[in-house]
Amino acid sequence: MRVKCVICDTIQQLEDDLPLAKKLRNRPIHTYMCDPCYTRIADETEKRIATGKFRFFRTSSKFDEEF
Known part of the structure; x- marks a missing residue:
């Protein structure tokens, strides 16, 4: 599977079986x-x-107080 980075636009190849x-x-x-x-x-x-x-x-804000 060919993928493209959203930041630097480099194209890389991923294996099709990877979870990603x-x-x-x-x-x-x-x-x-x-x-x-x-x-x-x-x-x-x-x-x-x-x-x-x-x-x-x-x-x-309730979450902020607990944190």
């Missing part, structure tokens, strides 16, 4: 991100959380 390929095929709302983009976003998010200025937005 099945998820992308059966649920079109899911998107694919290549490994370099995924790790880059994860690292940048961890850096933002470490600054202390990162704020999680939640759906209800």
